[in-house]
Structure formats: C-alpha cells, structure tokens
Amino acid sequence: MCPGRRCWGLGSLLLLLPLLALCSKGGEYAAALLPCLEIPQDAVTGTVGQSVLLPVSYRCNSTSCFPLSIRWMFGHTSQVIIACSVRKCSLDDGGAPKICSKKCYPYPAHWGRVELFPENASLLLWDLRLSDNGVYTVS
Secondary structure (H helix, E strand, C coil): CCCCCCCCCCCEEEEECCCCCCCCHHHCCCCCCCCEEECCCCEEEEECCCCEEECCEEECCCHHHCCEEEEEEECCCCEEEEEEEEEEEEECCCCCEEEEEEEEEECHHHCCCEEECCCCCCEEECCCCHHHCEEEEEC
C-alpha cells in the first residue's frame, strides 16, 4: 500500500502466439520449398521493463526455401513489428537453419526494441511496456 500517493507496480504481460502454420502430419513437409514452422508454447509472460523471447523454430527440406520472408505482427489489426528477409542459411542434418544472412526492417512502434533471430525466427522484445500486451503472429 502507498497511503497518500499513487502506487505503480511492474505489470505482467501475457503474450499469445496463435498457431498459424505447422508441419504437416508426422513432421513431414507439405512441399519441398515451404518451411516447417514449430511453436513450442502458446503463451509467454513478461514483465514491464524487462525482455521476453517469443520462441518459434522452423526447418527446411533444402536451401532452396531461401530467400525466406518472416514477418512478426501484433494485435488484432496485425500491425507489423518487424519484417525480415532471410537471404540464405546453411542447414543442419535435420533441416534447421544455421549461419544465416538477413536484412530486417523494424517498424516505428517497436523501433530499437525488437530483434529477430534468422536461424529460428524467434522474436526478442525488450523494454516491455503495458501496451505490448496482446496477441503476436508470425508468418
């Protein structure tokens, strides 16, 4: 309690990742050129002022799935946070990308507060604000 003055606490944020694209049944790729996207959890909790990682991963059948466009969006209006072109990657034996080259374009609302990792398409948000609370999508 803060008698006689306003209290401000560090709020918690719940960030949801809807399942937009998944691997086809049995983990097989639907087509040779399409990446297989995996989302290990559907909700992430963060704290105002801290950082949070929105984890995803993908695999490719071959390097011919590059260049690959990755976009992270926020909210019901699908406001773009960051768009990246993953130009090329080498692949490990399971098709997971490694050592990638990328060109990313963060959008103004999240300028200086986002980073995309091209090897797995995960998004790192830092300096969280209450306005960051909501649903995030990746395509």
